[in-house]
Amino acid sequence: MSPLKHLHVFQSLHSSPNARLQSGAELGDGLAAAVWSNHHDARDYAAPSHHTLSCYLAGGTGTFRRENPHRKGAPDKLCILPAGHQSAWVINGAIQLAHLYISQEQFALAAVHLLDREPRELELREGTFLDDAQQAQRFRQLSQLDWQEPAERLFSSSLAHDLISHALLSQVGRREGLRLNGGLAPNRRQQLRDFIQANLAQPLTLGQLAGLCALSEYHFARMFQLSFGLPPHRYVLAQRLRHAQHLLRHSTLALSEIALSCGFASASHFSNRFRQAFGGTPGHYRASVQSR
Template identity: 45%
Template sequence: MSHAVFRTMSGTDATLERFAWLGDGLAAAVWHRSTEEAFTEYRQPGHHTLSCYLGGGYSVEREGLPGQYGAPQRLCSLPDWHESEWVVRGQLRMLHVYFMPEHFTQRAVAELDREPRELTLQDRTYFENQRLVQLCGDLLQQPWEDADQLLRANEITHQALSELLHAQSMSRPGLRLRGGLAPLVRRRLHEYIEAHLDQNITLGMLAQLACMSEFHLARMFRISFGMPPSTWIAACRIERARGLLRAGRLPLQQVAEACGYADLSHFTHRFSAAVGAPPGRYRQLTSAAASIAL
């Protein structure tokens, strides 16, 4: 199923140059428009969109922001809850990256020490961020055809979402947090999990650390981390494996052990299911991409 902003664009005079599902529910599209004057509106699309102008756009403006126009390398962040109307004139070429709110906030605990439910994407029009522009350029240079190319594109997109989280996140308007873990307890659990990923981590261990019953801890953990403890731990193991595989040539068996997998076969199965490529192939692809970047 396509994203709402994609469907809206498809109903205009815009031409779709490229489109791909990048894995993890992420998608990207390159659009071109040439029109004397046209109007486009978005109404609470239910997903986030990052827009990067690639060419033209000098006469494109958003209703309510008179005198502000697009241009190459200018960015727009359109959150799932936003509403906007646009006046499009002349030539315009842009990259859209479509992603769900959970793609944006799942990294909030690890990178910002915030709960996922606290944050959302800002509604920003025509801002500048050279790191994001660079990552958008890297994404454009990458073919979106076979599985290996899509895996590289997926990695680039996740880097862009991390940069977006740091640069364009905001507290949810009118949010009043109820339930969940105290910040100190959440931080203690997160640090404990990260420090013991190579070991068997049980709900009982986490409950003891939080001074709660297992039942209560499971409920509060899900509220504060956005997912059950077992799912969070599994995601942390995959993320650590990604980092170790990108960082060097540690033998795969040692990577498996460092991430808490029972054996190499189990690690390969779980990693392939989560990432879309076995560990060895993932290391080859990410190492090649890093060499090209250098």
């Protein structure tokens, strides 16, 4: 069984006798991708815990949602399936499609960074058979890469993040009738972001961050997660790795210098964390982005 079996949309296709997995991999950062072929099938998705972006690579002109049988797919058509949605699909003829699976935590982190908004305020809008040439081109690039090869795995991760960012800017809206309870005030969120960014090279403690907000460690940790979608230690690690990517891309600093400037105790610790997040070493990442 594939390591992606915990993903509802993936598992629904995996259980079909007509669908075939052509390639699939976890890309790190709460992201996973798959390319499928399928024919003459019917699939239902019931409240998945993850978001799914999809693109038809071939076929689809006989594919439709049961509630709207007159609207059909086609090559380069995009679908956006948010966590918690319900959908039922009929596939007539043969199709090939690419999927990007996004954890709600990664969506939350991207919302904080790109939109400077609390993730709880936002929802990913469902979309069926959308036209977006830029997104379709990213999907085609992604589907052609070898996700198991370290350098291409890192390029895959970059494309996946580009796909998320584009979806956030074009398909996200504010939840209607939302009343937020708990969480940090906007000025406190900004203060914390600025402080963390300015001190990535330093050891940070929960008490230190809580003190900025005049809260106990317990209440701060709870309110931080409500506001940022991640616990403090995971958020700080994500910022360190993001800063490391920037330095690898735009500087000639040695890996040991980058490790220290991003708050890692050693180059080996930095390399291990980077590999866990992105599927390849910092050296592979630098080589892949410089060759593009």
